[in-house]
Amino acid sequence: MTDNIIARRYAKALFSLGLEKGGDELAAYGKDLAALAEILKGSPEALKVFRNPIFGAQDKKVVIGKMMDKLAVGQMVRNFCLLLADKDRLGYLPQIQVVFAELLDAHQGVLRGSLVTAVEVPDARKEAIKQQLESQAKAKLVLGYEIDPGILGGVVLKVGDKVLDASLRAQLSMLKEQIIRGE
Template sequence: MSSNLVTSEVLEPYAQALMSVAQSNDLVDRFGEDVSFILSLLDESSELEDFLANPLVNADAKKNVLAQLTSETIHPFVLNFLRVLVDRRRILFLRGVCKQYQSLLRQLRQTVLADVTSAVELNDEQKEAVRQKVVAMTGAQQVELDTRIDPELIGGVIIKVGSQVVDASLRGQLRRIGIRLNSAA
């Protein structure tokens, strides 16, 4: 199944359904927090994701594990949603559905997601400077940063917003200098 087909046929309808429940109950932000919590669980434990995707594990076992891990933290509506995903054998798409919900939430809040890769951890002042740069690039009202560290950059940052890329890293600058020197020779 192609990535776009999975997105349009599976992820979007479930994320839209969750958003619909959230909006009708004025829980959009709460569900956003719950989805972030679920994604952090999946990030912390690849075994959990493997367990949920395993077709040999019965549905009740999956529901019990999800309830044990999340019932104290997430809203009961979201827990019921997870149960529906298990019952419909769509729980293996949990990460994608959660990311799609976050995307819908960003659209609703007129927020853009900026992937920021830096050589070292950015401090609050640097993050704010990146936010301002992204606002200038996109005209968005709000900016959400997804930061990663890549020591191979040597210094600086790479900012990706959709298809736009700003490479302000030392590695990128050295590469551009090398290209200019090669074309001048």
């Protein structure tokens, strides 16, 4: 719980700075944070260094500095990461990036979701489904596609905190419950 509060606080601070600078800067901050979070995902040793109290702020600044040099991040995100090092909060960088991305999506009117099917769907059909959902939601939609043979047929759509389970597995489960109840 505390981790989420800390991540949210820092993400909101960076987000508000980006809003003051303008939309292009805001998007650049999000891109830089996403790149740093991706590197940390691929290098759990660095994340362990950031979370280890044995290493001082200077050691952490050297490590994050090399990462930022490699990615050529902007000055504001560089200063932000150095502040995180000073406050011993670099270990929260992946969570901060997630919260920042959520804030950015909300600001831009973007919804994220996933569509699960039992079999591979052709690209043309995926695009048609996406366009139909965008017109219904009246928002831009970023849709991920997954395959799960366990749903047997149909689709499971997750957008934000809403789930539409129109899978054959769900329908069979409901039918089973009705038979058990004697309906």
